[in-house]
Amino acid sequence: MSERASPASSTQRKALEAFLQNEESKQDPDDIFDLEEKLGEGSYGNVFKGSHKKSKAPVAVKIIAVQQGGWEELKKEIQILRDCRSDYIVQYYGSYMANTDDMWIVMEYCTAGSIADLMESTCRTLSEEQIQHITASVLLGLEYLHGKKLIHRDIKAGNILLT
Numbered sequence: 001m002s003e004r005a006s007p008a009s010s011t012q013r014k015a016l017e018a019f020l021q022n023e024e025s026k027q028d029p030d031d032i033f034d035l036e037e038k039l040g041e042g043s044y045g046n047v048f049k050g051s052h053k054k055s056k057a058p059v060a061v062k063i064i065a066v067q068q069g070g071w072e073e074l075k076k077e078i079q080i081l082r083d084c085r086s087d088y089i090v091q092y093y094g095s096y097m098a099n100t101d102d103m104w105i106v107m108e109y110c111t112a113g114s115i116a117d118l119m120e121s122t123c124r125t126l127s128e129e130q131i132q133h134i135t136a137s138v139l140l141g142l143e144y145l146h147g148k149k150l151i152h153r154d155i156k157a158g159n160i161l162l163t
Contacts, residue, residue: 028096028098029096030098032053034050036051037049039113045063048063049109050106050109058109059107059109060090061104061107062106062107063098064103066102066103074103078092086140086144088141091108093106093108110161112162114161115160115162117158118162134160
């Protein structure tokens with residue numbers, strides 16, 4: 001159960017909803033997507049595998065409980081995601097405000113998971129050839145981000161996702 005929003009956070013929520021106005025953010029995300037399984041969790045929130053109800057297309061859904069004062073940071077993250085269009089960056093599909101103060105960020109589902117997941121599930125390290133291919137792709141993604149004057153501050157096996 002979520003607490004009732006204070007007037008200040010209600011104003012901030014309205015500002016965030018206005019920021020999201022070009023998307024389907026006014027709809028309840030539960031009406032658009034089915035959540036199927038939890039893929040991970042962290043201090044930011046939880047990530048679920050889901051599917052778009054109409055098309056059955058798989059998606060990844062990051063659900064963030066928006067804390068008072070976290071609205072501006074979340075708006076920045078969404079703007080960065082909106083602006084990234086590269087084969088080497090996970091695709092952003094949209095953001096939705098749930099009836100609670102939860103934000104759903106819907107993104108491309110990377111079926112093979114992360115490099116860390118791959119190594120854990122196979123109990124093997126990567127071959128030199130695999131590392132070369134992955135490194136080349138990561139560098140192309142970084143080149144794209146740096147061309148947009150963006151920096152990724154957390155490059156690691158768990159954050160490199162495979163399709």
